[in-house]
Amino acid sequence: MIDQLPALPVVITMAAAPLVMCLLRWPWLAWATTTAACWAALAATIALLHHVLDVGTVSYAMGGWEPPFGIEYRIDAANVFVLLIIAGVSALIMPFAKRSVESEIEASKIPFFYCAFLLANCGLLGVTATGDAFNIFVFFEIAAIASYALIAMGKDRRAVMASYQYLVMGTVGTTFLLIGIGFLYIMTGTLNLNDLAHRLPEVSDTNTVRAAFAFLAVGVSLKLALFPLHLWLPNAYTYAPSMVTVFLSATATKVAIYVLLRLFYSVFGIEFSFEELSMNYVLFPLALLGILIPSIVAVFQNNAKRMLAYSSVANVGYIILGISFATTLGVMASMLHIFNHAITKAALFMALGCVVYRAGGTSLERMAGMGQRMPWTMAAFVLAGLSLIGIPLTVGFITKWHLILASLETGLWPIAVFLLGTSLLAVIYIWKVVEAAYFREPLAENANVQEAPLSLLVPTWVLTLLCVVFGVYTPFTVGIAETAAETLMGGFL
Amino acid sequence: MDWLGLYNYWVVVILMMAGFYIVIAQGNLVKKIVGLNIFQTSVFIFFISLAKLDGGSAPVYVEGITEYSNPLPHVLILTAIVVGVALTAMGLALVVRVHELYGSIEEDEIHEQDGSD
Numbered sequence: 295m296i297d298q299l300p301a302l303p304v305v306i307t308m309a310a311a312p313l314v315m316c317l318l319r320w321p322w323l324a325w326a327t328t329t330a331a332c333w334a335a336l337a338a339t340i341a342l343l344h345h346v347l348d349v350g351t352v353s354y355a356m357g358g359w360e361p362p363f364g365i366e367y368r369i370d371a372a373n374v375f376v377l378l379i380i381a382g383v384s385a386l387i388m389p390f391a392k393r394s395v396e397s398e399i400e401a402s403k404i405p406f407f408y409c410a411f412l413l414a415n416c417g418l419l420g421v422t423a424t425g426d427a428f429n430i431f432v433f434f435e436i437a438a439i440a441s442y443a444l445i446a447m448g449k450d451r452r453a454v455m456a457s458y459q460y461l462v463m464g465t466v467g468t469t470f471l472l473i474g475i476g477f478l479y480i481m482t483g484t485l486n487l488n489d490l491a492h493r494l495p496e497v498s499d500t501n502t503v504r505a506a507f508a509f510l511a512v513g514v515s516l517k518l519a520l521f522p523l524h525l526w527l528p529n530a531y532t533y534a535p536s537m538v539t540v541f542l543s544a545t546a547t548k549v550a551i552y553v554l555l556r557l558f559y560s561v562f563g564i565e566f567s568f569e570e571l572s573m574n575y576v577l578f579p580l581a582l583l584g585i586l587i588p589s590i591v592a593v594f595q596n597n598a599k600r601m602l603a604y605s606s607v608a609n610v611g612y613i614i615l616g617i618s619f620a621t622t623l624g625v626m627a628s629m630l631h632i633f634n635h636a637i638t639k640a641a642l643f644m645a646l647g648c649v650v651y652r653a654g655g656t657s658l659e660r661m662a663g664m665g666q667r668m669p670w671t672m673a674a675f676v677l678a679g680l681s682l683i684g685i686p687l688t689v690g691f692i693t694k695w696h697l698i699l700a701s702l703e704t705g706l707w708p709i710a711v712f713l714l715g716t717s718l719l720a721v722i723y724i725w726k727v728v729e730a731a732y733f734r735e736p737l738a739e740n741a742n743v744q745e746a747p748l749s750l751l752v753p754t755w756v757l758t759l760l761c762v763v764f765g766v767y768t769p770f771t772v773g774i775a776e777t778a779a780e781t782l783m784g785g786f787l
Numbered sequence: 788m789d790w791l792g793l794y795n796y797w798v799v800v801i802l803m804m805a806g807f808y809i810v811i812a813q814g815n816l817v818k819k820i821v822g823l824n825i826f827q828t829s830v831f832i833f834f835i836s837l838a839k840l841d842g843g844s845a846p847v848y849v850e851g852i853t854e855y856s857n858p859l860p861h862v863l864i865l866t867a868i869v870v871g872v873a874l875t876a877m878g879l880a881l882v883v884r885v886h887e888l889y890g891s892i893e894e895d896e897i898h899e900q901d902g903s904d
Contacts, residue, residue, distance in 0.1 A: 446884065458878070479860070
């Protein structure tokens with residue numbers, strides 16, 4: 295059993311997807327099966343996490359074909375951490391999903407919806423678990439096609455256009471990845487990431503490898519919504535159904551960031567990526583602009599969901615900033631923020647999902663007066679909002695603290711000031727929502743709005759409390775992030 | 788002469804740029820999908836070209852033949868073609884939905900209907 299663990303999360307979700315589609319007549323059963331699959335995947339991931347922390351890197355030969363010829367699933371501290379985020383978030387949103395999805399999706403389409411959700415989940419888990427370059431491409435596409443379908447199921451007709459825009463940009467991104475993989479294959483004759491890492495140094499002084507690097511970097515940057523390649527993200531997150539926004543905001547961009555880390559640090563190696571090609575000079579300014587400009591844009595948004603979508607782009611900037619330092623501390627801050635931002639954003643979007651369920655929308659006018667009408671929901675929003683800003687005792691503070699340490703370590707003290715300044719921008723946009731919710735009278739049609747039902751409220755609070763728990767009790771996340779950063783910096787062994 | 792020897796790769800580059808240009812420049816949603824297809828197809832040709840070995844035979848074991856073309860990229864591209872078909876289907880399905888909801892598949896007309904938001 296323990297030998298099969300690396301494949302289990304991917305296999306469970308993939309096998310459950312067609313099963314769910316057969317349950318067309320029983321939406322309730324489709325939901326129950328999806329929930330069971332997500333929790334089973336989480337259980338397998340937690341077992342895998344313990345196993346990896348005990349014995350170190352685990353290699354799994356898919357179908358018994360030995361790597362580097364067959365597809366290898368290679369799990370180390372870095373990707374098991376990302377697997378935990380995906381499996382954890384998907385398991386936690388399933389109780390939330392039931393009512394939220396029932397209110398936003400037609401009953402006849404619910405089984406299809408859950409099928410697409412499982413496939414997206416499986417794709418993201420697959421990208422993270424696999425140690426094969428071409429496999430990364432295939433799983434990226436599985437996750438992407440499923441998420442186009444999920445986004446297009448939003449109620450607003452603009453959801454369909456948002457999904458189309460995402461499809462065009464996402465396909466360009468993954469096709470760039472494919473070109474990059476092709477170049478690497480020409481030069482090395484292998485697709486296994488570990489094998490690539492060993493063979494690349496011999497041929498790294500060629501334009502083919504540099505071109506491969508460029509295509510891979512741009513392709514992954516499109517997928518992870520690195521500023522200025524983020525244009526697909528705000529619309530997609532704004533118009534997607536609430537549950538989809540929660541899931542994608544917590545996982546989709548994070549997985550692409552993990553792939554970027556893996557490629558830059560493990561496959562090409564620090565010397566090639568950061569010394570020869572000076573990627574830090576590319577990533578660093580993009581990260582700073584990517585934090586600053588979307589934060590300013592977020593301040594001027596009139597729809598809370600869209601505001602948080604722009605804030606997601608800004609937070610990708612924080613993660614890339616950590617990566618651009620090319621130090622263990624920087625990568626560790628990035629790994630921490632991948633986790634911390636995932637739970638913070640998931641909690642925030644869940645709170646907004648509660649508001650959508652009761653008030654019918656998340657424009658600031660509709661959210662007016664919700665502080666009194668939905669006190670628990672808005673309290674969760676405020677608490678998670680504090681974590682987004684980076685107030686001490688929340689996870690947001692832990693990442694900003696480590697980012698500041700990393701910037702001081704590299705002697706870039708103005709970055710510390712910059713981070714404080716951009717946190718103030720987060721204060722402004724969270725405050726705009728708070729101001730509308732607590733200090734304005736509700737719309738006439740929303741005068742009788744009640745608190746969200748418990749099935750929505752409990753998962754929201756679980757994630758919100760996680761933001762505080764991991765903000766106070768840090769050894770778990772910091773420990774894994776540190777091991778993960780050291781693994782990534784060390785390259786493959 | 789060396790330039791002519793890279794004939795396949797020139798085709799790839801031209802198709803790739805043509806496809807990419809259509810994706811960027813066309814306002815018609817169906818034409819954008821066509822552009823994406825051309826763009827992806829160029830990558831398929833690229834993979835298949837790189838598998839070819841001069842004088843290499845098909846990868847079937849026959850006595851007396853020592854050089855074979857590499858079959859692995861062909862297999863990869865079979866997968867990538869399937870992915871491409873799924874993407875095209877998904878894209879066209881979305882265009883059908885867009886046409887139902889907006890009555891148009893021209894990007895500027897759609898944005899006009901949605902206003903500045």
